[in-house]
Amino acid sequence: MKIKFSLLLFLISIFVSCQSNNSIKKNLITGITTIGDGLSCSTVFLSDETNKIERTTFTYGERFYLNFDNITGFIKKNDYVFPGMRLTITDKAGDTLLFKNDMYEKNTSGFNLSPLLLRANIITGAPIHSKKEYNANVYIWDKIGKGTYNAKMKFKVIANDKLSIINEGVSYDELYLFSLEENAAIIDGEIKFDQTIYCMIEGLNGFKVENQKVAIGLKMIITDANGMVILNEEDLVGDMVINSLELTKQLAPKFTISPSNIKNPLTCEIMVWDKRSSNKLSISTRLNIK
Incomplete structure (x- = not known):
């Protein structure tokens, strides 16, 4: 009886499959x-x-x-x-x-x-x-x-493992490079001349807030393989104070590299620090211009 019952179930299974248009x-x-x-x-x-x-x-x-x-x-x-x-x-x-x-x-x-x-x-x-x-x-x-x-x-x-990140008292949700012209994240470290590149930092926290404002510094340095300085900005923010909620939402410093005699790879270093404490976030990555 067990053998007949198993055979019957097998035949029913075949019948159901044949009668259905489903393909899995x-x-x-x-x-x-x-x-x-x-x-x-x-x-x-x-x-x-x-x-x-x-x-x-x-x-x-x-x-x-x-x-x-x-x-x-x-x-x-x-x-x-x-x-x-x-x-x-x-x-x-x-x-x-x-x-x-x-x-x-x-x-x-x-x-x-x-x-x-x-x-x-x-x-x-x-x-x-x-x-x-x-x-x-x-x-x-x-x-x-x-x-x-x-x-x-x-x-x-x-997360993008091509970005080297050191956070000292600072936290963030996501950090990535973004091309405005391509409308896409830069995954492989390859960029183009005259391309607008953003360093997108989302969910940034760890800065001392006073009257809903934070005082941050923002440094950006880019050099090529020969050590030539392409960009050197010691503090892009200066004396300005920033709304703390806007900073938490997104910080997006940008840069563009004009056509010139540059040797790959480029080294891009970005640092965000709190001017009211010792907290800071350091970012470093290698880039190649195609």
């Missing part, structure tokens, strides 16, 4: 799990701006893509298909940090491409934080049909 796959390297119902996809993979990647740990501020290559099964209208794509990012507790109801909302004319590649763009910036793990859920649906496709993955965000 899992990438053992990235951990991406996909479930298709009416829609199918040849390959689901991660990439940065240019290359395919097989990692799920990203530097704070980094941009990556969840790609759906050759996704099929959409109902066609005049040879065009109309996909929708919903992105949800949650933390380990299940709280929703980011929700984009339809990343293709503005595409009302549809797609007439074969093979069709859909991409979910994910930036590991606020409200995401470093030193934490997150869940990404991408839900794709056919806007004129019933087909759906769902992908889930876990990823981790770390």
